[in-house]
Amino acid sequence: MNPGTIRQILLITDGCSNHGEDPSAMAALAREQxxxxxxxxxxxxxxxxxxxxxxxxxxxxxxxxxSQVVYSAQLSQTVxxxxxxxxxxxxxxxxxxxxxxxxxxxxxxxxxxxxxxGEIVEVVDELGETAGLQVLVLVDTSASMKHKLPTVKEALLxxxxxxxxxMGENHFSVFIFPGKKSEVEKLLDWTPRLEALTNIFPKLxxxxxxxxxxxxxxxxxxxxxxxxxxxxxxxxxxxxxEESV
Amino acid sequence: xxxxHSLRNQYKVSPGxxxxxxxxxxxxxxxxELGNGANGIVYLADCHGQDAAxxxxxxxxxxxxxxxxxxxxxxxxxxxxxxxLLAVDDWAVKDKxxxxxxxxxxxxxxxxxxxxxxxxxxxxxxxxxxxxxSLLHGMGYIFGDLKPENLIISAPAGDVxxxxxxxxxxxxxxxxxxxxxxxxGYWGMGSRKADPAYDLFAAAxxxxxxxxxxxxxxxxxxxxxxxxxxxxxxxxxxYEKVILKALMGKYDTADSMREELLRIISxxxxxxxxxxxxxxxxxxxxxxxxRKKKTKGRHLESLILVLLISFIYILYIYSRLL
Ligand SMILES: Nc1ncnc2c1ncn2[C@@H]1O[C@H](COP(=O)(O)OP(=O)(O)O)[C@@H](O)[C@H]1O
Numbered sequence: 001m002n003p004g005t006i007r008q009i010l011l012i013t014d015g016c017s018n019h020g021e022d023p024s025a026m027a028a029l030a031r032e033q034x035x036x037x038x039x040x041x042x043x044x045x046x047x048x049x050x051x052x053x054x055x056x057x058x059x060x061x062x063x064x065x066x067s068q069v070v071y072s073a074q075l076s077q078t079v080x081x082x083x084x085x086x087x088x089x090x091x092x093x094x095x096x097x098x099x100x101x102x103x104x105x106x107x108x109x110x111x112x113x114x115x116x117x118g119e120i121v122e123v124v125d126e127l128g129e130t131a132g133l134q135v136l137v138l139v140d141t142s143a144s145m146k147h148k149l150p151t152v153k154e155a156l157l158x159x160x161x162x163x164x165x166x167m168g169e170n171h172f173s174v175f176i177f178p179g180k181k182s183e184v185e186k187l188l189d190w191t192p193r194l195e196a197l198t199n200i201f202p203k204l205x206x207x208x209x210x211x212x213x214x215x216x217x218x219x220x221x222x223x224x225x226x227x228x229x230x231x232x233x234x235x236x237x238x239x240x241x242e243e244s245v
Numbered sequence: 246x247x248x249x250h251s252l253r254n255q256y257k258v259s260p261g262x263x264x265x266x267x268x269x270x271x272x273x274x275x276x277x278e279l280g281n282g283a284n285g286i287v288y289l290a291d292c293h294g295q296d297a298a299x300x301x302x303x304x305x306x307x308x309x310x311x312x313x314x315x316x317x318x319x320x321x322x323x324x325x326x327x328x329x330l331l332a333v334d335d336w337a338v339k340d341k342x343x344x345x346x347x348x349x350x351x352x353x354x355x356x357x358x359x360x361x362x363x364x365x366x367x368x369x370x371x372x373x374x375x376x377x378x379s380l381l382h383g384m385g386y387i388f389g390d391l392k393p394e395n396l397i398i399s400a401p402a403g404d405v406x407x408x409x410x411x412x413x414x415x416x417x418x419x420x421x422x423x424x425x426x427x428x429x430g431y432w433g434m435g436s437r438k439a440d441p442a443y444d445l446f447a448a449a450x451x452x453x454x455x456x457x458x459x460x461x462x463x464x465x466x467x468x469x470x471x472x473x474x475x476x477x478x479x480x481x482x483x484y485e486k487v488i489l490k491a492l493m494g495k496y497d498t499a500d501s502m503r504e505e506l507l508r509i510i511s512x513x514x515x516x517x518x519x520x521x522x523x524x525x526x527x528x529x530x531x532x533x534x535x536r537k538k539k540t541k542g543r544h545l546e547s548l549i550l551v552l553l554i555s556f557i558y559i560l561y562i563y564s565r566l567l
Contacts, residue, residue, distance in 0.1 A: 077425065081283075084421060088306060110305050110342060113268055114333040117309040118316070124306060129418050161430045165419035165437035 005132035006090050007035045009219050010083060011059065012152055013140035013212060014042045015052035020183065021213030023055065027063030030220050037063025037216070038086040040079060042072050042148050059212075065089070072148050075155040080162040083135065084128070091127045095120060132169045134190070135159075136219050140212070141176045146205040153201045160194035170194075173222060177215035178206050184218040256301045256336070256343045257286060264290070264299065264345065266334030273299055273347060280394075283422070284311075284411050292347060297331055301345035307411060308344040314386075314410040315348065321384060326377055327407045351408060353400045356393035360455055364480060367455045368510050370398065371448065372503060373405040378444050379499035381407075382416070387439035389414045390422040391447035393454060414439040426450060426460045432467035435494055442494040445502055449491035456481050468492065484509055511555030 009030060017023050027037040041056040043049075053069060060067030066085045070078045096108045099120075109120055139145075139152055156174070163170045172194040179185025188197050258264070262275045273290040280287050285302030292299075302308050315330040328348035336343045353359070360366050374396065381388060388395075390412030397406045412422035420428075420437040429435040429446040437443075453471065454460060456478045463470065475481045475488055487506045496502040 076431075092306065109309075110335075110344070114309070114312070114335060114344065114346075117305065118313045121306055121309040121313060125310065158430070162419065162437050165430075165439075167418070 005134055006087050007134045007136075007223055008065070008083065008086055008090075009035060009037045009063070009136045009138055009216065010079070010086075011037060011039045011138045011140075011212070011216070012042060012079075012155075013039070013052075013056070013210070014145055014148065015049055015140075015210070016055055017210045017212030019209050019211040019214070021217060023212040023216055024058045024062040026213045026216035026220070027059045027065075030216065031062065031064040033220065033223070035063075035220065035223060036065040036086055036090055038065035038082050039063075039067040040075070040082055041067070041069035042075060042145075042152070043069060045071055055212075059216075064093075072151045075148075075151050076158040079155040079159045083159060083163070087128050087131070087133065088124060091124050091131070095124055129166055130168045132171075133163065133166070134171045134223065135163075135173075136222060137172065137174045137194075138215055138219050139174065139176045140210060141202055141205050142178060142210045143205050143208045149201070149203060149205070153197070156194060156197060156201075163194075174201075175215065175219055175222070176202060176206075177211055178209050180206055183209075183211040183214040186222070190222075253286070253303070255338065255341055256303065258288070264301070264336045266332070266345075267337045267342065268334050269332065271332060271334065273297070275299070282409065284308075287408075289350060290347065292331065296350040296352075297347050298328060298350040299345055299347045301336065301343050303341075303343055305344040308346060311410050312346050314413045315346070317384070318410075324380070325404070325406065326381055327410050351397045351399055351406050353397045353406070356396040356398060356405075356451065357454070357458060359398040359403075364455065366403070367452070367480075368484070368506065370396075370403070370405055371452055372506060372510075373403075374448055374451070375445075375499045375503035375506070377405055377407065378441070378448065379503065381413075382441045382444070382499060385416055387414050387416055387420070387441065388412060388444050388447075389420050389439065390424055390427075391444055391451065392424050392427045393451055396451075416440060425462075426454065429492075429494070432463055432471065432492075434467050434492060441498055442491075442496060445491045445496050445499060446494065448499075448502070449488045452484065452488055453481065483513060514555060 030037050037059060039056045039060040041052065056067050056069060066082050066089060068078050068082050092109065099107050099109070109117055112120070137156060141149065160172065170192055171190045172188065172192070173186070173190045174188040174194075174197055175184055175186050177184045187200055187202075188194075258275055260275055260277050264273045264275065265271070271292070273292050276289040276291055278286060279289050279298060284304060284307045285300050287298055287300045290297050290299040300308070300311070312330065312333055315327060318324050318327050319330060328351055330346060330348050332347040334345060336345055356370065360370065378388065388407065390409065395407060395409045397408050398404070399406050412420070414420055416439050418439050420439055420443065423430070423437070425431040427447040427450045428437070429443060430437045434446065435442070453474055457474060461474070471492055472489060475485050481488065484506065487502060487509060490496060490505070491502055
């Protein structure tokens with residue numbers, strides 16, 4: 001099987017956007033283009049803002065991805081888990097569509113008898129291991145995130161360790177918002193080596209504004225033109241990913 | 246700690262609840278909760294008058310892949326690495342469907358509780374763990390999320406059994422599930438690619454965890470921190486050579502680690518008994534230099550003595566455990 005590429009935006013934030021477009025709408029736009037949006041909410045012990053929480057959930061819902069709220073100490077494990085879960089969810093969605101085509105009705109994995117699910121799981125696992133993966137990491141660097149940034153950096157290095165153990169190719173890019181001069185700033189262009197951010201990751205935050213929506217919009221523009229996700233399952237399609245650097 | 250778990254409440258059930266399979270119509274009466282983790286909840290259940298463990302979740306992918314692993318265990322004759330699989334079904338409740346499977350209930354204690362009895366068991370259990378790993382690796386799998394919570398020491402024989410097969414990964418693939426303290430990637434000591442050395446690293450960390458029940462986090466350079474932890478503990482220092490080699494990924498197979506550990510144990514016992522609480526033992530390093538000083542003539546004599554005593558010791562262990 002010649003797997004295609006899974007495209008994700010991983011948004012790491014600690015609360016509410018307060019500037020520009022509605023982030024959920026931008027996440028929905030991403031989804032339209034076959035890019036899923038996973039969201040991780042990093043909170044301090046005991047401080048869980050209801051409004052922030054529901055924004056985090058709705059961005060991920062709109063973006064067809066996974067969300068998880070965690071304390072900073074658990075960030076590393078969560079980042080890799082959410083990324084994996086997001087991948088599995090994407091692949092599973094594609095497999096479900098494929099099943100529906102074959103079986104001709106709204107059939108999902110869950111509708112099959114338990115004994116028949118095993119093989120499908122194997123296909124999903126196989127794709128998760130071998131598919132190409134593009135992750136655009138979008139980090140909220142507004143003032144309240146300041147003391148969490150070292151943890152975010154650690155978590156991203158840990159993510160590259162997890163993903164680089166896969167057989168498939170990985171490409172990463174990192175954006176922060178707000179940027180020094182604009183709403184969003186590109187920190188790292190598409191590269192297989194996420195470790196490259198070690199020396200350039202910001203230690204300082206850049207202000208109180210949180211333009212999550214605009215940041216998502218910008219991030220979207222950074223993905224190349226894509227083929228459909230359906231081709232994940234077909235053998236004839238060439239991997240579409242072109243080196244962007 | 247993960248924070249939001251809304252679905253989980255729907256399959257978190259109280260004792261007495263009857264779970265009826267939607268496909269095969271068998272009934273399972275919940276007795277109590279045995280444990281829960283990232284991928285679901287495990288209950289002790291009554292299944293036609295017999296105790297069984299029932300794992301239920303909202304994630305049919307993870308449940309199905311665990312079932313796949315348990316099924317492949319079943320194909321190997323006499324394989325008792327994990328629980329045997331008894332049934333597979335879905336539970337329909339209200340408008341939701343939760344997949345579950347029923348497996349053998351392994352009666353016993355988890356590793357850390359078990360060794361509270363006295364640490365003369367520690368080395369024996371690590372030997373047994375390594376034997377299990379050797380079998381599992383032979384089947385082409387890595388355990389992945391190896392940690393004391395996933396090892397049940399069955400009563401009364403003291404056999405080591407694996408529970409939570411969710412992290413089991415074919416060799417050559419990437420590790421999906423891990424726990425930081427036991428993960429060589431976390432300590433900066435290697436990749437997360439599934440190879441036998443990945444599990445052996447975790448086995449060495451279980452050894453360390455046996456003497457540091459609270460565990461500890463990484464603060465600086467991984468290897469030097471772990472080396473210090475081993476050196477600072479008298480009982481661990483005795484096994485320093487094996488532990489450090491495993492941490493550094495120097496063993497390709499569980500068997501080679503096991504053989505070396507066995508050698509050290511027999512040297513120790515030749516030097517004055519089974520490692521036990523409170524006994525003052527010379528460290529491994531000392532005993533090695535001491536041996537070097539012996540004259541050639543005495544060499545053979547002491548070798549025979551060591552062999553004889555280790556033989557008796559092994560006999561002793563087996564008679565105790567069988
Ligand atoms: N077959 C079994 N027999 C006895 N206890 C079990 C069995 N399976 C699981 N358990 C208990 O339940 C706990 C949680 O199960 P586990 O499969 O590890 O869940 P998760 O994958 O969600 O972490 C285990 O640590 C163990 O104590």
